Amino acid sequence: MSDNDIETVSKAFIERHGRPPAGVWAAPGRVNLIGEHTDYNDGFVMPYALPQRVTVAAALRPDDTWTVTSLNNSDTQTFGRSDLVPGMSGWQAYVAGVVWALAEAGHRVAGADLVLTSDVPLGAGLSSSAALECATLTALADLNDLDIAPLDRAKLARRCENAFVGAPTGLLDQAASTMCTGDHALFFDCRSFDSEQVPLDLKTAGLEILVLDTKTPHALVDSEYATRRASCEQAAAILGVPALRDVEDLDAALDQLKDEEMRRRVRHVVTENGRVLQAVQTLRAGDFRALAPLLDASHASMRDDFEITVSTVDLAVEAAREAGALGARMTGGGFGGCIIALVEAGSSDRVAAFIGDRFAEAGYHHPEHFVALPSAGAGRVG
Ligand code: GLA
Numbered sequence: 001m002s003d004n005d006i007e008t009v010s011k012a013f014i015e016r017h018g019r020p021p022a023g024v025w026a027a028p029g030r031v032n033l034i035g036e037h038t039d040y041n042d043g044f045v046m047p048y049a050l051p052q053r054v055t056v057a058a059a060l061r062p063d064d065t066w067t068v069t070s071l072n073n074s075d076t077q078t079f080g081r082s083d084l085v086p087g088m089s090g091w092q093a094y095v096a097g098v099v100w101a102l103a104e105a106g107h108r109v110a111g112a113d114l115v116l117t118s119d120v121p122l123g124a125g126l127s128s129s130a131a132l133e134c135a136t137l138t139a140l141a142d143l144n145d146l147d148i149a150p151l152d153r154a155k156l157a158r159r160c161e162n163a164f165v166g167a168p169t170g171l172l173d174q175a176a177s178t179m180c181t182g183d184h185a186l187f188f189d190c191r192s193f194d195s196e197q198v199p200l201d202l203k204t205a206g207l208e209i210l211v212l213d214t215k216t217p218h219a220l221v222d223s224e225y226a227t228r229r230a231s232c233e234q235a236a237a238i239l240g241v242p243a244l245r246d247v248e249d250l251d252a253a254l255d256q257l258k259d260e261e262m263r264r265r266v267r268h269v270v271t272e273n274g275r276v277l278q279a280v281q282t283l284r285a286g287d288f289r290a291l292a293p294l295l296d297a298s299h300a301s302m303r304d305d306f307e308i309t310v311s312t313v314d315l316a317v318e319a320a321r322e323a324g325a326l327g328a329r330m331t332g333g334g335f336g337g338c339i340i341a342l343v344e345a346g347s348s349d350r351v352a353a354f355i356g357d358r359f360a361e362a363g364y365h366h367p368e369h370f371v372a373l374p375s376a377g378a379g380r381v382g
Pocket of ligand 1: 032035036037038039040169170171172173332333334
């Protein structure tokens with residue numbers, strides 16, 4: 001987000017509605033440093049917020065109607081209270097679903113006009129939809145004087161995603177968008193909801209995190225995500241534990257499971273939780289280079305045990321390492337999207353160019369990249 005986005009949505013609001021907005025709010029996308037597919041297993045995650053965000057200018061209106069204009073696709077959608085029915089499709093469902101979730105939780109939400117823009121890459125596993133939900137929620141909460149803590153905002157946004165849009169996700173993306181702070185990663189326990197802001201001063205350590213979007217469409221993401229989740233829940237039921245978070249002795253658990261695929265799924269979740277706990281230790285100690293082997297191990301686990309990577313993503317990770325990255329892994333739900341690579345400060349462009357060459361040789365789309373600085377969570381920006 002830039003000051004430009006604030007100005008752009010404010011101007012567009014005035015042009016469209018003939019009055020100034022009451023304010024401007026923003027909510028970021030995220031990268032997950034480590035802890036993939038652990039959230040819905042009551043486990044641990046460690047995301048940080050991106051500078052890319054959804055920025056929304058908004059004001060209340062005197063009736064029970066919501067209008068939302070996206071400057072990205074020049075589309076305006078209008079809905080009333082009777083349209084707030086779970087199962088709505090289209091981008092506006094993430095806005096309508098937030099109104100629905102707030103109302104369902106007993107909050108009084110008045111009609112509003114919203115004009116938004118987003119620079120979070122779409123469909124890249126960087127939580128563009130959570131950013132849209134959380135930006136809407138932050139704006140509507142402020143406009144309606146609702147006193148809702150960041151964690152509860154995340155839960156409401158997740159409720160929108162799960163029950164209104166119909167995606168069975170965990171709390172990772174929404175918690176990252178509402179709770180992250182600049183220069184920190186968020187260590188988050190998805191069972192107790194305890195959180196810790198862990199300093200992530202990569203610059204001082206002479207490092208940076210490259211995000212590279214493989215531009216691979218997420219073709220199977222919805223069905224495969226749900227299958228992975230179901231497999232984890234079945235395994236927990238067989239093991240007699242509330243969630244895979246509760247598996248204390250991995251070998252004993254694996255002995256109890258007959259299905260080879262299910263054993264691999266469990267091994268990923270249990271070892272990934274362990275890696276988040278190790279990662280938080282390295283960060284607390286300021287030993288950022290020690291993150292690298294954990295990133296590598298996380299990727300191998302997602303590739304071999306959870307089987308959520310695809311060839312473009314695997315090639316990007318391998319090529320990143322060949323080009324000198326200290327460690328690299330896919331980030332997000334999987335089946336395409338982005339990788340993150342821990343690289344020496346100033347080497348991101350060179351590493352990305354090397355990956356780009358390997359992609360060209362393999363006949364893949366040209367990837368896009370940026371250096372991801374840990375940025376602020378959702379809030380009022382204008
Ligand atoms: C998606 C979901 C999250 C989480 C990740 C995988 O981003 O929305 O809840 O499960 O995948 O870690």
